[in-house]
Amino acid sequence: MVARRVLVAEDEEPMRAALARLLVAAGHDVETAADGEAALAALRRAPFGCAVLDAMLIGRDGYDLCRAVRADPALAGIRIVLTSPRGRPVDREKARALGADAMLTKPFGFADLVAALADGREG
Template identity: 35%
Template sequence: MSKAAEPKRILVVEDEDNIAVALDYLMTREGYSQQRIATGAGAVALIRETRPDLVLLDVMLPEVSGYEICQDVRMDPSLNEVKILMMTARGSAMERRKGLAMGADGFISKPFELKALRAEVRRILAGEAPGDLDDGARGEARHA
């Protein structure tokens, strides 16, 4: 099987079981291969070991925060290819800026609509920069 045909690998770092189950269902349905870890403590080691294409990373985790995990991943040059989508229930603009400043590829607030999450995962895996989708919509509105 060629590399392109292999499913994208997603690591879910989420301590809330109900959210993790929903993410598992959605990612599997979308055709992704996924794995989960429920605490922040072993997340970076697991990321180094499995090298997922994308990490769905909760900000508020037991033991180690999602921000610390994101920063640790970004400080390791061997993990440059790993994409990170941060998730938080505290979805303020300041939280978003902090996550993106730490090196996250995207940031989504909980509770999120499945459609929005699906679109954000696809955008990140396609290598598009944050805001690419919004810029076109704003441009069209200006020309209308």
């Protein structure tokens, strides 16, 4: 696994803290954001290799963030993993259409997240 700088955007503090702790333990440099606006500001402020975005973030949701990242040439190369409690085919298709590299349905295993960050495979 290649260590990367990862942004975790999750509005539920326990989930945000757990993901950050696990990713740091796996060797990644992690920054967190509690809402969509903070996430987009962080992505524009510093380079990230990956972003783990909650599809149902408060304010600007993960889908909208995905759209904004893919539309910005300075950010377009970031690997995006959307997470959501909804795993319906229509949700996965929406994620793909917006340019997400993977979509994980909550609850997901940490191994699935690591795989998605590494190569875009979904768990």
